[in-house]
Amino acid sequence: MATKLWVFIEQFKGVIAPASLEALGAARTLGGGVTGLLFGQGVGDLAQSVIAHGADEVLVADDASLADFRVEAYAALLVKLAREHAPALLLAGATTAGRDLFGAAAVDLEAGCLADAVGVKLVGGVVQAVRPVYAGKLLADVTFASGGKPQLVTLRPRAFPKPEPDAGRTGTVTSVAPALAEDAIGVKVLDYVIEQGQVSLADAKIIVSGGRGVGGAEGFGPVRDLAQTLGGAMGASRAAVDAGWIPYAHQVGQTGKTVAPDLYIAAGISGSIQHQAGMRSSKVIVAVNKDPEAPIFKVARYGVVGDLFKILPALTAEFKKRLGK
Amino acid sequence: MNVVVCVKQTPDSAAKIAVENGQVTWDAGLVLNPWDEYAVEEAIRLKEKHGGKATALCLGPESAKEALKTCVAMGCDEAILIADPVLDGSDALATAYVLALAIQKVGAVDVALFGKQAIDGDTGLVPIAVARRLGWAPLTYTVQIAEIDAGAKTIKALRTLEQGKQVVTAKLPAVVGTVKEINEPRYPSFMGIRKAAKANIAVWKAADLGADAARVGTAGSAVRWPSIYPLPAREGAVELLDGSPEEAAAKLADKLIAEKVI
The missing domain is CATH 3.40.50.1220 (TPP-binding domain)
Incomplete structure (x- = not known):
């Protein structure tokens, strides 16, 4: 069976984060079946783009409770799905959302989390990654202790090439339900303050x-x-x-x-x-x-x-x- | 309002970092992690505004008491060091497990503050992992605590994300991960420094926290660091472009277009 590689697809108001597309590209280079996790509200239309950028399968959770990235709601769903499907490796962009999501999910899964990798490969199913430490003054080779647990890795934005979309790629899209009801989510988002013309x-x-x-x-x-x-x-x-x-x-x-x-x-x-x-x-x-x-x-x-x-x-x-x- | 601020001791940000025989070395002193200064300042401000107590917590070796003294000198009421050889080699998630236990042991905490990340390990995972362990509101990347209602036990905060700022509310207790813009950390006062010099810093062991030995230290950590090394040097020396500003600009434009970066 192909190694199960999962990629968290981060989107903000219907636009997929470039770091998520880079993670899809990185997943494709590792060899295995790539599943994109697309959570949000009204995001179903993005699934085709996720496939075009390298996913074989997309799990879509479309619900008002997932409209904003809130780590409580997103982590609960990610953990539930990971327990059901046991992916070997999960990738996300090392954005504020990606770091929070994987840090929280790793706690629930009793798994390890590597932050901010700039290189990643799979050797015998185990991740070997490179990450900058000491504020980028040094590099460290990092890996996971054995254990059959999911391996969670966030990838530094722009450290991996963004794949060219291939509109001819096909894949399956499966709907999944949210794990938490709105009243079980403690954090409420009131508003955003966004500077016009801000370039990340x-x-x-x-x-x-x-x-x-x-x-x-x-x-x-x-x-x-x-x-x-x-x-x-x-x-x-x-x-x-x-x-x-x-x-x-x-x-x-x-x-x-x-x-x-x-x-x-x-x-x-x-x-x-x-x-x-x-x-x-x-x-x-x-x-x-x-x-x-x-x-x-x-x-x-x-x-x-x-x-x-x-x-x-x-x-x-x-x-x-x-x-x- | 009881506030805890979790801090780390790190090499000075101006230090030259090198690797000798597989060990990281630096040519300057150890300091309070620069990102944590903002968390300490915010802890003191919350205490000053709402009353109560600000306690600094640090997991580290005996020498890390110096970082805690900085916290006391700035205005924290108490400082606790968690030092135990069995904790050596703990990764970010094992560290978060220990800190969550320590926050529970402090007891009746409303807000646990953190710096964005430590400038050595740079994972940024500890605040969110502590929040998750405790089941507290996870307010990472907070740039402003807009409001705390101590009676109703609610908090309103602005979080800074890639796209802009997000305004959120949540119930206390909360984990608040700070970013640099949140405040301007104060310098320790003369009186503060005197107080810190005499401060009695409690030392907690893993057993004091009831920590499960299988979840801490190298054995309790999923992440391994087989090697650490300097960055490869950037290749080649700088190519200086001379002439008048217009000539230099034209030469540079040629180069950058040839490099395909424009």
């Missing part, structure tokens, strides 16, 4: 970040212009956030977000150990800094030594030209 740093392909060198809140203007021209997100170093120039949501580094975009442009950022911890797994790093001795140049592939207020506008103009904007 964790999912961004391009990030342009500013640091102490931008000199003030207005100094983020050229950083924002370049990010917008490139269709990327705007990041910041801790120094800029602590100075109050930009909200914490933009902070990249050890006590901010860990990111791994295709392109990371660091402008006016010296590149402390703590900042590097959050961005050094980016594919291509570009440093723009006045100080040729700045540590950021040690991790950068390309560097421009000079005034960011001249270089960033020149880059914006150049890319507008090249991208036909």
